[in-house]
Every structure is written in structure tokens, then in C-alpha cells.
Amino acid sequence: MSPTPQPLTAERILETTEEVLRRHGPAKATVVDVARALGVSHGSVYRHFRTKAALREAVTKRWLDRTTLLLADIVAEPGTDPAARLRAWLTALFAAKRRKAFDDPELFATYTVLTTETAETVVGEHIAELTGQLTEIVRAGVAAGAFAAEDPATAAGAVFRATDRFHDPHYAGEWEKPGAESDFRAVVDLLLRGLRARD
Amino acid sequence: MSPTPQPLTAERILETTEEVLRRHGPAKATVVDVARALGVSHGSVYRHFRTKAALREAVTKRWLDRTTLLLADIVAEPGTDPAARLRAWLTALFAAKRRKAFDDPELFATYTVLTTETAETVVGEHIAELTGQLTEIVRAGVAAGAFAAEDPATAAGAVFRATDRFHDPHYAGEWEKPGAESDFRAVVDLLLRGLRARD
DNA sequence: CAGATGACAGATTTCAATATCTGTCATCTG
DNA sequence: CAGATGACAGATATTGAAATCTGTCATCTG
Numbered sequence: 001m002s003p004t005p006q007p008l009t010a011e012r013i014l015e016t017t018e019e020v021l022r023r024h025g026p027a028k029a030t031v032v033d034v035a036r037a038l039g040v041s042h043g044s045v046y047r048h049f050r051t052k053a054a055l056r057e058a059v060t061k062r063w064l065d066r067t068t069l070l071l072a073d074i075v076a077e078p079g080t081d082p083a084a085r086l087r088a089w090l091t092a093l094f095a096a097k098r099r100k101a102f103d104d105p106e107l108f109a110t111y112t113v114l115t116t117e118t119a120e121t122v123v124g125e126h127i128a129e130l131t132g133q134l135t136e137i138v139r140a141g142v143a144a145g146a147f148a149a150e151d152p153a154t155a156a157g158a159v160f161r162a163t164d165r166f167h168d169p170h171y172a173g174e175w176e177k178p179g180a181e182s183d184f185r186a187v188v189d190l191l192l193r194g195l196r197a198r199d
Numbered sequence: 200m201s202p203t204p205q206p207l208t209a210e211r212i213l214e215t216t217e218e219v220l221r222r223h224g225p226a227k228a229t230v231v232d233v234a235r236a237l238g239v240s241h242g243s244v245y246r247h248f249r250t251k252a253a254l255r256e257a258v259t260k261r262w263l264d265r266t267t268l269l270l271a272d273i274v275a276e277p278g279t280d281p282a283a284r285l286r287a288w289l290t291a292l293f294a295a296k297r298r299k300a301f302d303d304p305e306l307f308a309t310y311t312v313l314t315t316e317t318a319e320t321v322v323g324e325h326i327a328e329l330t331g332q333l334t335e336i337v338r339a340g341v342a343a344g345a346f347a348a349e350d351p352a353t354a355a356g357a358v359f360r361a362t363d364r365f366h367d368p369h370y371a372g373e374w375e376k377p378g379a380e381s382d383f384r385a386v387v388d389l390l391l392r393g394l395r396a397r398d
Numbered sequence: 399c400a401g402a403t404g405a406c407a408g409a410t411t412t413c414a415a416t417a418t419c420t421g422t423c424a425t426c427t428g
Numbered sequence: 429c430a431g432a433t434g435a436c437a438g439a440t441a442t443t444g445a446a447a448t449c450t451g452t453c454a455t456c457t458g
Contacts, residue, residue, distance in 0.1 A: 008432085027441095030419060041433050046421065158385040162361035170369050186357040194393030207402085227411095229449060240403050245451065 008040055010048045010058075017059050025106070026113040031055065057122050060114045064126040067096055068133075075133045082141030083192050086159070089137060090188055093130070094166045094175075101172040112169040131160045141195070148197040159191055207239055209247045209257075216258050224305070225312040230254065256321050259313045263325040266295050267332075274332045281340030282391050285358070288336060289387055292329070293365045293374075300371040311368040330359050340394070347396040358390050 006012065016037050021029045031052050035042035049055040074089045101108045115123050134156035141147035149155035165171045166184050174180055205211065215236050220228045230251050234241035248254040273288045300307045314322050333355035340346035348354035364370045365383050373379055 031421090032419060042420080043422085043434070044432055047431070050421090052420065154385050155389065157382065158389045161364050161382060162386050162389065164364050164370075165360050171363075183356065183360060186353050187361050190354065190357045190361065190393040191389060192393075194389040194391075198397065230451090231449065241450085242404070242452085243402055246401070249451090251450065 008038065008044055008048070013038065013045055013048055013055070014059055014062060017055055018062075021059065021110050021114075022107055026110045053117070056114055057118050060111065060118055061122050061126075063111055064115075064122065067093070068126065068129050070096060071130070071133055075136050082137065082144055082146040083196065086134075086137050086141065086195070087188055087192065089134065090159075090163055090166070091184075094163075094184055097167050097169070097172075098175045101169070101175060108169070108172065112172070115169065127160070131156050134160055138195070146197060147195045149195060155195065159195075162191055163187060207237065207243055207247070212237065212244055212247055212254070213258055213261060216254055217261075220258065220309050220313075221306055225309045252316070255313055256317050259310065259317055260321045260325075262310055263314070263321065266292070267325065267328050269295060270329070270332055274335050281336065281343055281345040282395065285333075285336050285340065285394070286387055286391065288333065289358075289362055289365070290383075293362075293383055296366050296368070296371075297374045300368070300374060307368070307371065311371070314368065326359070330355050333359055337394070344396060346394045348394060354394065358394075361390055362386060 013034065017029070017034050020033045020037055023029075024033060031045055032042050034055075035045050038045075045055070049058065071089060071092055074085065074092055077085060077088075080088075100111075131153075135153045138147055138149055138156045138159070139152040142149055142152055147155075163184075165174070166187070212233065216228070216233050219232045219236055222228075223232060230244055231241050233254075234244050237244075244254070248257065270288060270291055273284065273291055276284060276287075279287075299310075330352075334352045337346055337348055337351040337355045337358070341348055341351055346354075362383075364373070365386070
């Protein structure tokens with residue numbers, strides 16, 4: 001769009017790459033497109049990112065990190081009832097994903113492809129961060145005597161995996177169906193019952 | 200293989216279609232291939248199945264029904280402890296899927312494509328049958344005073360969805376990883392804890 | 399006449415030629 | 429001389445013509 005006289009930074013490249021991905025989709029967005037949009041040669045892009053895959057990874061990480069940050073607020077919330085906090089966290093995650101999928105389906109499809117490409121690396125770390133947050137919530141719940149769990153990390157992992165259907169993009173098609181909301185509640189209810197400490 | 204002089208039945212067509220799918224894969228298996236393998240014209244195949252999609256659906260249903268039947272035995276088991284029976288059912292489902300995926304990865308990939316094609320119809324019914332079995336186990340558990348659940352069907356649905364990761368072919372890649380077994384146990388433990396009746 | 403056939407139209411797939419892209423690097427420029 | 433360039437080789441994607449497939453149906457055959 002603009003010839004942009006500003007210095008070429010990794011940050012500007014990432015912004016432009018997002019834009020190009022939004023416009024062209026994951027299959028047709030090329031490094032040459034990104035360079036063209038920035039008004040530079042594609043060789044310059046390779047000065048900041050070693051490969052096209054690395055560039056895509058960086059964009060994907062940015063996108064995932066936005067969600068991680070959003071949820072961190074809930075973990076940090078002080079003195080809430082552990083069960084309520086765990087439910088709030090899971091609900092916020094589901095809501096965030098559902099909103100992304102619903103508001104801009106094409107962009108969501110683009111990121112679904114990107115995350116599939118980096119399942120083992122970037123997405124793996126993202127999931128580790130999320131289960132880390134969950135572990136923190138469970139740990140606090142155990143400390144408060146509200147939850148019973150031998151190992152908070154194991155329990156958190158189980159909770160995360162048991163709710164895959166409500167955050168894995170693979171199931172996005174199910175998220176706007178009539179029963180989705182009550183299905184979610186039923187799973188969360190069952191999991192919270194399983195965590196709750198016996199008197 | 201053989202020119203087969205026997206009468207052309209839907210059953211024989213299904214058997215041959217399985218064979219052709221096994222050989223050629225889902226992308227390249229054509230109705231013409233099936234007809235050729237049977238030594239008939241493809242018009243004759245269309246006398247038994249209205250479309251190629253209908254033929255594929257029928258094959259897929261056969262395949263899924265084999266698993267349904269396997270699990271029905273566990274539901275029918277008399278007088279077992281409800282928790283043990285539920286665990287056995289979930290374990291058998293996971294084991295059956297994992298075996299299929301591991302023993303013949305190409306065939307499993309073929310059926311993964313087929314089930315994706317018929318997600319709304321055949322697979323939907325298959326899932327309904329499985330959750331029906333689960334509901335029966337939960338209902339019996341509630342009757343025996345071992346489980347607490349307002350609505351057994353809802354609880355069964357929640358258990359099924361919470362274990363998606365261990366039966367949805369989408370996750371097949373995870374099933375042979377080191378942690379899979381203990382991840383499975385952690386989720387099932389948590390779910391059983393959630394179902395268990397309080398004294 | 400129940401059931402099989404194969405020619406056919408329109409849709410889909412294959413294939414090979416062509417164009418574009420990725421990643422490198424010798425060269426240029428401020 | 430730090431940073432940008434663009435020519436280049438090999439890999440990948442696009443394209444359009446030809447081949448194959450799907451689904452129908454008038455016709456044939458036991």
C-alpha cells in the first residue's frame with residue numbers, strides 16, 4: 001500500500017505478514033508478497049527470518065500469545081473461589097476461541113492451518129503455558145482445601161485434555177451448534193465434581 | 200481377482216469396495232475400479248447404491264459397527280462394579296482405536312478420510328450408539344448407588360466428549376506417544392471421581 | 399421383465415509445460 | 429561496513445488440454 005520509508009524491523013515484517021495472510025490466505029501468502037507489501041526486496045525479509053517457516057511460526061506465536069495473556073488475568077484474580085475461578089478460566093478460553101472462529105471465519109481457518117504446521121513447536125509451547133496457568137489454579141485450590149488432587153500438574157493436564165473439544169480448532173464447527181453451550185457446562189460440571197475435595 | 204460368476208449383491212459390492220479402498224486409498228478408489236474388480240459394468244453397481252457417496256457411507260458404517268459390537272459385550276457384562284465397567288469400556292474403546300491406527304496406518308488413514316466425509320450422518324449415528332452404551336452403564340451405576348448423576352444421558356455425553364482425545368481419529372498421532380497411557384488414566388480417574396456418589 | 403449393459407454429457411482428475419517461489423550470495427549503496 | 433539488492437538454482441505451484449470418472453438411461457439378454 002505505502003512505500004514506507006521507516007526502518008525495516010522484525011516487528012514491521014510480522015505486522016505485514018499478518019496482513020498478507022489475512023488477504024491471501026495461508027496457501028497463497030508468499031514471502032515475495034510480504035516483501036512487495038513492505039516495498040523491499042524479499043532478500044531483506046530473509047535477513048530477519050531465516051526461513052518462510054520461521055516467519056510463519058513467529059506470526060503464529062504472536063497470535064497465540066494474545067490468548068495466553070487474556071487468560072493470565074483470570075489466574076491472577078485474587079481470592080476468588082477456586083471452582084469459580086477454574087470455571088471462569090475454561091469459559092473464557094472457550095469464549096475467546098469461539099469468538100475468533102465466529103467473527104472472522106476465514107482468518108480463523110488461516111490460523112488453523114498455521115497452527116497445524118507448527119503443532120510440535122509453537123503450539124506445544126502454547127499448550128504448555130496454558131496448562132501452566134491451569135496448574136496454578138488447581139494448586140491454589142488444593143492449598144485452599146477446595147480441591148483434592150495428588151499432583152496439580154497431572155490434574156490440570158487432565159482438565160485441559162478433557163476440554164479439548166472446546167478449544168481445539170479442529171472442533172470449531174461444533175462451537176456454534178445449539179447444544180454446544182450445555183455440552184460445555186456438562187463437561188465442566190463433571191470435572192469440577194471430580195476435583196472437589198470430599199468433606 | 201476372480202471373474203466371480205455369483206449373483207451381484209450389495210454385500211459383495213461392499214466387500215469389494217473395502218478391498219479397492221485398501222488397495223487404492225480414498226482419493227483414487229473409483230466406482231469403475233469396484234466394478235472392474237467385480238467383473239461387472241459400473242452401471243450395475245449403481246443399481247445397488249444410488250451414488251458413490253452412498254456406497255462409501257455403507258462401507259464406513261460396516262467398519263464403525265464392528266467397534267460398536269465389540270463394546271456391546273462390555274455393556275452386557277453382568278454384575279460388575281460400575282466404575283470398573285465404565286473404565287473397561289473406555290479402555291476397550293481406546294485400545295480398539297489405537298490398535299487399528301497402529302496395525303495398518305494406511306487403512307486407518309483411509310477410514311479417517313471416509314469418516315470425515317460422513318461426519319454428520321453415519322458417524323453421528325455411530326457416536327449416538329456409543330453414547331447410548333455409555334448411558335446404559337451410567338444408568339446402571341446410578342441404580343446401584345455407585346454413581347451420582349442427575350441425568351445419565353447428559354453425564355454419559357460429558358464422559359464421551361471429555362475422552363474425545365482418546366477415540367477421535369484426529370488425535371491418532373498422539374496415541375503412541377510415551378505419555379498417552381498415563382494421560383488417559385488421569386482423565387478417566389478424574390471423570391470417575393466426578394461420577395462417584397458421595398456417601 | 400428383472401437385471402445387466404455401455405454410450406453419453408457434464409464434472410473431476412491427471413499430467414506436463416510454464417510460471418512463481420524459496421533461500422543463497424556476490425555485489426552494491428548510503 | 430551494515431544493511432539492502434536482485435540474479436540465480438532448485439523446489440513448488442499454476443494452468444489448460446486430455447483422460448477419466450460419475451450418474452443416467454435407452455437398450456439388450458436370459
